[in-house]
Amino acid sequence: MNAESTSSKSPNSDPNAGLQSPRLRRVLKLSRVFRIICWIMMAGLILAAIGVSIPQIQKLFTGGDGDAQTPQQAFFPAALFLHAWWFAAIWFLERMFRSFSTNGVFHPSGARYLKWLGFWFLLSGCIPLVLGMFSFAIGNLRASEIIAILAPASSPALLGAIILMIGWILEEACELRAEQELTI
Amino acid sequence: MSINVRLDVLLAERKMRLNELADAVGITVPNLSILKTGKAKAIKFSTLEAICQALDCQPGDLLRFENDDSSKES
Numbered sequence: 001m002n003a004e005s006t007s008s009k010s011p012n013s014d015p016n017a018g019l020q021s022p023r024l025r026r027v028l029k030l031s032r033v034f035r036i037i038c039w040i041m042m043a044g045l046i047l048a049a050i051g052v053s054i055p056q057i058q059k060l061f062t063g064g065d066g067d068a069q070t071p072q073q074a075f076f077p078a079a080l081f082l083h084a085w086w087f088a089a090i091w092f093l094e095r096m097f098r099s100f101s102t103n104g105v106f107h108p109s110g111a112r113y114l115k116w117l118g119f120w121f122l123l124s125g126c127i128p129l130v131l132g133m134f135s136f137a138i139g140n141l142r143a144s145e146i147i148a149i150l151a152p153a154s155s156p157a158l159l160g161a162i163i164l165m166i167g168w169i170l171e172e173a174c175e176l177r178a179e180q181e182l183t184i
Numbered sequence: 185m186s187i188n189v190r191l192d193v194l195l196a197e198r199k200m201r202l203n204e205l206a207d208a209v210g211i212t213v214p215n216l217s218i219l220k221t222g223k224a225k226a227i228k229f230s231t232l233e234a235i236c237q238a239l240d241c242q243p244g245d246l247l248r249f250e251n252d253d254s255s256k257e258s
Contacts, residue, residue, distance in 0.1 A: 183226040184211065184219045 024105055031100040038094035042087060049083040052076065085124065092117040106177040111170040118164030125157025188248045189227075191220040194239050208238040 056076050096113035103109060132149035135141040141149070195205065202220065206213045211231060218224050219231075232243055239246070 179225050182218060182224050183228065184215050184224045184231050 027105055028101055031097040035094055035097045035101065038090050038097065041090050042094070045083050045087045045090065049080060049087075052079050052083070085120075089117060089120045089124070092120060106170075106174045108171065108174050111167055111174055114170055115164055115167030118160045118162070118167050120160065121156045121163055122160030125153050125155065125160055128153035129157060186250055186252060188250055189219055189222055189224070190246055190248055191216070191235075194241055194245060195220075198239060200239070205235070205238055209234040 053076075092113050096110055096117060099107055099110035099113060128149055132141065132146050132153065136143075136146040195202065202216055203213050206216050209216070209231070211234070219227065232246070235246060236243060
């Protein structure tokens with residue numbers, strides 16, 4: 001009789017039960033560190049958004065200088081949008097690390113946030129790509145300008161696609177893990 | 185189409201409790217409970233061997249195949 005392999009742990013006892021291997025313990029520790037980094041980055045983004053907004057708010061109260069728009073005023077909504085965009089991306093990252101450190105690596109919520117992060121990066125690369133191509137098609141941009149847009153935008157798009165793919169793999173791993181937990 | 189685990193029937197026939205079987209086999213009670221309630225997705229040969237030895241039965245006594253399709257048709 002070979003019962004030593006059958007004395008497995010209860011599947012519902014501890015979500016971090018699988019974090020016994022050194023590699024997974026390292027992931028757990030790093031997740032905590034990365035969460036702190038994410039908080040710092042989010043705080044930095046909030047401060048930067050406030051810094052961008054203060055001159056505009058001041059102008060709102062002081063009346064500004066008529067209809068003439070300064071470059072800062074013209075780019076203010078875009079700057080705020082970019083801050084919000086990257087804040088959301090870091091928030092997904094923080095949620096993912098939070099899920100890793102509380103539920104363990106193989107949990108559907110971690111995979112879900114990783115997929116969202118990938119989707120966010122993909123979108124942040126694809127939007128400039130599509131807009132750039134459209135501007136090029138209607139003749140607003142020259143070939144040299146379109147290359148200047150496409151080159152930096154392709155990196156986040158590629159990164160997003162890779163992260164999205166890893167998210168799918170992690171989702172598959174979660175299903176395998178759930179199945180393995182129900183193997184007695 | 186499903187595989188039914190008749191662990192409860194075998195335990196009742198032998199007047200054995202789940203925790204006694206767990207001690208004899210070396211599996212935790214929650215895991216045995218998962219097996220008993222039919223929630224398990226798979227069973228290892230080593231577990232099957234251990235249960236069969238503890239209950240003095242054959243794998244066929246523990247597992248039953250039921251064809252749901254045929255029962256629906258009739």
